[in-house]
Amino acid sequence: MSFVMPFRGLAPEAADVRYEHGPDSARRAGVAEGRTIELGWDDSAIYPGTTRKVWIHVPAGYDPATPARLIVFQDGWWYLDPDGEMRAAIVLDNLTHRGDIPMTIGLFVDPGHIGDRKNRNVEYDAFDERYCSFLIDEVVPLVSDRFRITGDGWAICGGSSGGNCAFTTAWLRPDRFDRAICLLSSFAQMPGGNPYPGLIPAVPRKPLRLFLQAGHRDLGWNEPDDNWLAANLRVAAALAEAGYDFRLVLGDGGHNPNHGGVLLPDALRWLWRP
Numbered sequence: 001m002s003f004v005m006p007f008r009g010l011a012p013e014a015a016d017v018r019y020e021h022g023p024d025s026a027r028r029a030g031v032a033e034g035r036t037i038e039l040g041w042d043d044s045a046i047y048p049g050t051t052r053k054v055w056i057h058v059p060a061g062y063d064p065a066t067p068a069r070l071i072v073f074q075d076g077w078w079y080l081d082p083d084g085e086m087r088a089a090i091v092l093d094n095l096t097h098r099g100d101i102p103m104t105i106g107l108f109v110d111p112g113h114i115g116d117r118k119n120r121n122v123e124y125d126a127f128d129e130r131y132c133s134f135l136i137d138e139v140v141p142l143v144s145d146r147f148r149i150t151g152d153g154w155a156i157c158g159g160s161s162g163g164n165c166a167f168t169t170a171w172l173r174p175d176r177f178d179r180a181i182c183l184l185s186s187f188a189q190m191p192g193g194n195p196y197p198g199l200i201p202a203v204p205r206k207p208l209r210l211f212l213q214a215g216h217r218d219l220g221w222n223e224p225d226d227n228w229l230a231a232n233l234r235v236a237a238a239l240a241e242a243g244y245d246f247r248l249v250l251g252d253g254g255h256n257p258n259h260g261g262v263l264l265p266d267a268l269r270w271l272w273r274p
Contacts, residue, residue, distance in 0.1 A: 014216065014252035017259075024094045024265035025087045031097045032060035036080070036089060039142060046134040050112030050119050055080050056143055057089040057106040059096040067148045069104040069272070071155040072135060072169075072177075074124065074162030076108030078257065085261030088157075095265060101272040104155075107143050109135070124161035125190050131165060132173045152176050155271055159183035159260050164190060167210070167235075171196075174206045179271045183213045183260035188220070188231040200238035210246040211267045212236055217254040228255065 011017065027033070035058045042051040055076055062068055071092075073079035079086040088106055095101045111120035123131050135156075143149055154177050158166040163185030170180040187194040214232035215221075221229040236248040247270060251259040 011252070016254075017217075017252040019251065019253065019259050019262040021085075021087075021262050022265060024091055025261065027090060028094055028097075031093055034059040034062075034089060034093045037146075041139065041142070044112070044134060044138055046130050046138065047112050047119060047123065049114045051114075052110045052112045053077070054110070054139060054142060055106075055108040056146070057092060057108065058147060059093050059103065059105075061096055062103055062105070062147065064148050066103065067150045069102050069153065069155070070107060070140070070143060070149045071104055071157060071268075072107045072109060072140075074109060074111070074156070074158030074165055075120075076110040078159075079157070080106075080108045085257040086264055087261065088264060091265050091268065095268055100265075100269050104268075104272070105143060105147055105149060107140065109139055121161055121189075124158070124165035125186060127168055127190055127192065127195055129172050132169050132177075135169065136173065136176055153178055155179040155181070157181035157183075157264075157267075159185075159257055160255065161186045161189070167196070170208055170210065171206065174208055178207055179209045181211045181213075181264075181267050181271060183257070183263075184215055184218055184228065184255055185212070185232055185235070186228060187235055188226050188228045194231050194234070197234040197238045200235070200244075201242045205242055205244060208244060208246075209271060210239060210244060211271055212239075212246065212248045213260050213263055213267075214248065214250050215253045215255065215259060216250060217252065219255050 037056045079088040156166040163182040166180040170177045218228040220227040239246040
């Protein structure tokens with residue numbers, strides 16, 4: 001099947017681009033609002049001493065007789081906020097209502113705090129299995145104890161450090177998370193450097209479906225070092241050369257969630273396509 005794309009002019013100066021949200025990012029007539037449960041979590045054995053909030057969003061059409069899919073969103077409130085750029089609960093309600101994606105429960109997980117100190121970069125930027133285990137062993141049971149979900153085939157989504165966290169979680173645990181949305185990922189600031197351009201072609205291809213978004217004006221976009229745009233492009237190139245099921249969308253914005261939020265409905269449709 002071929003698609004005809006409408007013409008859109010390219011701005012000659014793209015230093016301050018803002019993308020317009022589509023209809024799936026707003027409440028739609030006839031679509032019932034799902035239920036959101038807010039929980040606290042301060043009993044982590046993997047990140048001891050941390051406290052955080054967690055939200056579970058269940059679209060209105062959920063039927064406990066049929067296990068739902070699961071998607072985890074890093075930086076939980078940023079993605080849940082109905083007045084923010086992502087509006088992920090609204091998007092889930094709209095897409096599941098129309099059957100564009102299977103019934104999917106959203107798990108929104110804030111990064112931890114230890115007192116006034118944020119634990120975000122410790123959790124998100126590390127290249128190890130701690131965060132994977134934290135989700136699988138400690139946080140996902142908050143959902144599975146209340147609702148029926150599949151035992152695998154989960155998705156994970158995040159932006160900036162949450163983006164490479166999503167990539168790392170899927171990379172290390174494809175047996176659970178085989179789909180990821182990675183927006184403006186901070187591969188460039190991973191401790192020890194970005195491992196993926198060399199690692200991806202060096203191991204057998206993993207059963208992953210990966211959606212990447214990068215920004216032409218991301219941090220350091222025209223610098224020789226710490227160039228977030230270049231780091232994302234190198235990961236995408238490695239995925240292409242290794243034959244992965246992936247998609248890269250390159251926009252003209254900077255390091256902000258606007259473009260990723262606009263893309264989220266289509267990213268979810270692409271992620272869950274047959």
